[in-house]
Amino acid sequence: MRNDIKTLYVDFDGTLVATIDVIVDLYNEDFQYYKKFHYVNWWTVDTWGFEECNCAPPGYIDLYFNQPRFFEKLHFMPWAERAINELSEYYTIKIVSHGYSPNLKQKEEWIKKRFPNVEFIGVNLKEYSDKSHIDMSDGLFIDDSSRNLVTSNAKETICFGRTYSWNKDWTGKRLQNWAEIRQYLLGIGKEVTLEK
Template identity: 50%
Template sequence: MIKTLYVDFDGVIVNTVKCITELYNEDHKYYEKFSPVDWTSIDTWRFEELYLEPYSVIDRYFNQPRFFANVEWMDNAQEVLQRLSEKYEIKVVSMGNHENLVGKQIWLLKNMPYAKFMPVVFGEHVDKSDVDMSDGIIIDDSVSNLINSNAAKKVCFGDEYSWNKNWTGVRCNNWYDLENYLHEEELKIDQD
């Protein structure tokens, strides 16, 4: 029976898209040609909808303490992850540069002390495939991470975006869907 969940951070545990968009809106509200961007309109990996800045500037938001101070849990993630931690070992597998991963580690220690953090450093690793997930289920919002993982089971999490719209496997739109999926998987095992 699978006892380990390999959970992505951005877009799965926390609403990164919303936070990055809010930081951008705050920083640009006095610009002459600025109009606020609604986070639900973001559909590009590199936040091309945040039109007043190149991605290199937007990318810096991921490293700022104010990102980690303001980022919100995905709806129901906190309560469902707490419940799942009673049945599963939770390992948070996330990619980032050094500064971003330090911020994630601090956030996770404060908010998910029951989880083990498995950082994957940009430049040292191409993707998450260097992490052996063969004993568990990967839960990620990126098709490339799902495809390249050796996880026993793979779940695409969350809303459909340009970076995951082509996923044809299991998709859970929210944390309640994911909890139900895992419960159904347990029942299948019990019936075998």
């Protein structure tokens, strides 16, 4: 456990939950019968605007984020739920996420069902392009977007997961998955067992 950190600030999309996976599932479901359709796998997506989903007209993919079926399909990144539950015994956890009002309201409900004691901080995209207005000076911030990390005042910042176009410029600490985060924050000697 880290004594210098009180709070863990955790991004939602692409960090806590497998957003890309769900978006391409919805796209593949909606466009499978279109003439120019090619099946999209989540691991082939490398653009912020899901340009790989080429049958979708401009703005269409953004609508998925506000739909209840997005949240019905949504699932945690591997080991994330277990890690958050364990880490919440030692740290205050706050989920900080970008979105528009319908998206943020549904995210808050989704979080409260799974983590009743975790605070959700919604950041409206109409007002803020990053998360720099959130005071994170008492903690560590985990996000998959380098733009959010470089503008944060957190004591420490960690880029989560794979290298994507939206974080390839990141030169700081990067942890690939929640097993690594759990090990990093709870101590090197902790055993990490992979969930089946």
